[in-house]
Amino acid sequence: MATDVHGSVTDEEEEIGAVGLRKEQRAVRAASGAAVQVDGLVRAFGGRAVLDELQLDIQTGEFVALLGRSGCGKSTLLKVLAGLDRDIEGEVLVPRRKAVAFQAPRLMPWKRVWRNVLLGLPGRPERDTAVRALEEVGLGHRVDAWPKTLSGGEAQRASLARALVREPDLLLLDEPFGALDALTRIKAQQLVAELWQERGCAVLLVTHDVEEALLLADRALVMEDGRIAYETTVDLPRPREISDPGFGALRARLLERLGVAGAQSTAPAHSPADSSTDRAAEAA
Amino acid sequence: MVPVSGRRRVVPRWVRRTVGPVALVVLWQVLSATGVLEGDILASPGTIAATAGDLVSDGTLPSAMLVSLQRVAVGLVLGGVAGVVLALVSGLSRLGEDLVDATVQMLRSIPWVGVIPLFIIWLGIGEAPKIALISLGVAFHLYLNVYAGIRGVDAQLVEAGTSLGLSRWGLIRHVVLPGALPGAMTGLRYSLATAWLALVFGEQVNADDGLGFLMNQAREFFRTDVIVVCLVVYAILGLIADFLVRTLERLLLQWRPTFTGQ
Structure with a gap:
């Protein structure tokens, strides 16, 4: 599964797969069923290490949520995994087929929605390919629209269709619901959960919303000072509800790890109704 | 109680807006007819209209316009190609x-009208210096706007394009050039205005045909009516050019969020 290597890459122009693991090592790792393997990853900006000897493994088909306060380096890590930042040290192993959905939809405003979906696909993809992908995210009726005419939620779904049409083995989501209103956000989260269950690709979701992480992920990671400082498996039955008894406890633990004061004392006592109001407050 | 939708029906806006210019022309005609404004200073609107009719019917004005239009077209193409090519070279690579x-920035600080004497020494007094002057004005405007357009392309979109697997050429074709198009269209509009201006300046120099020649000739005989006709023609041609660019923008930039031309 993991076919791509880039590590110890100091020259920006250097191609993926240039340095890093030896061939036989690569083969061993590829057989182990890991979609992402990161070992000793360092990324420094002007002498300050934003990613500091970071270790990370994501299994094939696993949904991992990456939490952390702003500036902790989680977006930097996502960029490295996406192959957008090659100025790194250490070993990074990711699938060749990967796709990113950013916080802003980043659709090309000068291309109609379906052309945006097909942008960058190899060969001469058919319009039907785009139509199918857009139908999958419930945008079958906006195929020919200009991006400027889409609502925030629609644009984000188009961006998701653009990522999924690449049939990625690894889907990287950089706070894709951050700019959506509370109701649209819930729908978009449900959509991502469904699509992930159909596709079975590995997902790394970068977010600062603890409840979003617990609703979607198999495993939640907390990033701090450029490393994964804490991780917990989210062993709750799907589809998940905020009212689940295990939910509040996990939420409190993660909030505490994220340094939100007073979270532990109040969170376990929460009724489901309270949680949902909190949720809206967090979104705002 | 006051009805919220209580708008009084008044004279339509376009009628109100026409009143000023019409009043000015009427005043002008009255001043000329009463002899306050002499024909040697400024011909009356009536005389000007009659002269325009004569110039059109005897073929003088159409042939002069054709010559001038040709100069603008050639200058626009030459200057446009030069400006866009230079902008691509400097916009796309460090x-x-x-x-x-x-x-280019150094040369830009030279007022382009000031180079007319040099152009005459280098290129003589035929078509070449006029076209060179137009090209020069056009090239600078297009260069600046296309270059700024390329460099102003949203870095986030470029990053998204990279993450979608676009090659360098793919990025240029699908992200950078379309992103620079609004700037290029602004540049085209400015450069058209500059082209007319350069034409007027250029044709004052020893022209033996074209609108400028017509004006120079008229000056010798104090024919203010002919001069005004030429000025009006310059204005109309400028308006038509602007209309063409606006139409082009409407076709090419309909994706823009700020676009309101529908």
């Missing part, structure tokens, strides 16, 4: 920027 941009 090396190109270092080589081209500093030079």
Whole structure:
């Protein structure tokens, strides 16, 4: 599964797969069923290490949520995994087929929605390919629209269709619901959960919303000072509800790890109704 | 109680807006007819209209317009190609920027009308200096706007394009050039205005045909009516050019969020 290597890459122009693991090592790792393997990853900006000897493994088909306060380096890590930042040290192993959905939809405003979906696909993809992908995210009726005419939620779904049409083995989501209103956000989260269950690709979701992480992920990671400082498996039955008894406890633990004061004392006592109001407050 | 929708029906806006110009022309005609404004200073609107009719019917004005239009067209094409090519070179590569941009920025500080004497020495007094002058004005405007357009393309979109697997050429074709198009269209509009201006300046120099020649000739005989006709023609041609660019923008930039031309 993991076919791509880039590590110890100091020259920006250097191609993926240039340095890093030896061939036989690569083969061993590829057989182990890991979609992402990161070992000793360092990324420094002007002498300050934003990613500091970071270790990370994501299994094939696993949904991992990456939490952390702003500036902790989680977006930097996502960029490295996406192959957008090659100025790194250490070993990074990711699938060749990967796709990113950013916080802003980043659709090309000068291309109609379906052309945006097909942008960058190899060969001469058919319009039907785009139509199918857009139908999958419930945008079958906006195929020919200009991006400027889409609502925030629609644009984000188009961006998701653009990522999924690449049939990625690894889907990287950089706070894709951050700019959506509370109701649209819930729908978009449900959509991502469904699509992930159909596709079975590995997902790394970068977010600062603890409840979003617990609703979607198999495993939640907390990033701090450029490393994964804490991780917990989210062993709750799907589809998940905020009212689940295990939910509040996990939420409190993660909030505490994220340094939100007073979270532990109040969170376990929460009724489901309270949680949902909190949720809206967090979104705002 | 006051009805919220209580708008009084008044004279339509376009009628109100026409009143000023019409009043001015009427005043002008009255001043000329009463002899306050002499024909040698400024011909009356009536005389000007009659002269325009004569110039059109005897073929003088159409042939002069054709010559002038040709100059603008050739200058626009030559200057446009030069400006866009230079902008692409300096916009798309660091090396190109270092080589081209500093030079262009330096030359830009020279007022382009001021080079007319040099152009006459270098190129004589035929078509060449006129076309060169138009090209020069056009090239600078297009260069500046296309270059700024390329460099102003949203870095986030470029990053998204990279993450979608676009090659360098793919990025240029699908992200950078379309992103620079609004800037290019602004540049085209400015450069058209400059082209007319350069034409007027250029044709004052020893022209033996064209609108400028017509004006120079008229000056010798104090024919203010002919001069005004030529000025009006310049204005109309400028308006038509602007209309063409606006139409082009409407076709090419309909994706823009700020677009309101529908």
